[in-house]
Amino acid sequence: MSKFKKNSKASQEIPTAALPDIIFMLLFFFMVTTVLRETTLLVEQKLPLATQLKKIERKSLVNYIYIGKPKNLKEFGSEPRVQVNDAFISTKEVVQFVLTAKDKLDESEREQIIMSMKVDKETKMGIVTDVQQELREANALKVLYNTPKRVDE
């Protein structure tokens, strides 16, 4: 009996030394998995605000098209340009972009593809319509005008 008591005294505390390691592991997991931004933006992006928003649940169907004035005015001029992934493209190349994006999807989901247009509010409708015409050409008919929520009112 006395022997047992001695033993229990020695291991009174639970060793918590491993706890920080576990937490750090969680921390690293979150740091690695959260993607901050996939593409570096080459164009100005001040999105217009709207109220009637829909949320897209299936991220895998979404592809982004950025339109706006280039940030680097000296190199690319001040005319609004179209950016996909990490490069500028001409409006004619949008079809190609959509087709590559569609190839990555399952056959059954190709019609469901959503093009998310992030358009700077200073942009004129002309270039937006040109891109939309190309999207129709590529048969990607679902378009999301990406806008944050208007909070006043």
Place this chain on the structure above:
Amino acid sequence: MKRKDRGSAQINSGSMADIAFLLLIFFLVTTQIATDKGILIRLPPKPDPNEPPPDIKFNQRNIFKILINSQDDLLVEDEPLRDVTLLKDMVKAFVLNNGRDPNLSDSPSDAIVSIKADRGTSYDIFINVYDQCEAAYMEMYGEKVGLTAEEFRKLDRSDPEQKKLYDRAREVGDDGKPQFPKQISIADPTKYGGN
């Protein structure tokens, strides 16, 4: 002497976990997961070159015309409009007219809201106008089933209960076609304002 040292040999690392937790929470809070929110539209399919476009005659009263020029001025039903926020109520009055006012629509199923911009129109005003029209429809649907526009928009159509509400608001008939459809048309822009 030796025994005493042994007792305090370890550095107390219990608070380490707290520090790590703090970091973890900081990262959880600050990382924004890119949100895909916005106005979803459906473009019309590409016209078939073998088939001439169908020649549909619309009664002028059934089309609510919104024109936006390259100076971002609005012309609504042939009259200039300064305040975009008034559009919502105008659209609602137009759609819910049901033949009373001879200048407005015959019935909700005939009513078409047409937005025509110029190539020089700014995207900002276009989104504002479209947003107003969308809001008008959402409010009308919401009112029919006793929801706010916000609640109606958030209905999840995969849930049968909510789908019922959604269908009732849109007056979906037995053929699956809504009697109260949302018809907002975006016309090809004019070219006066240049690129």
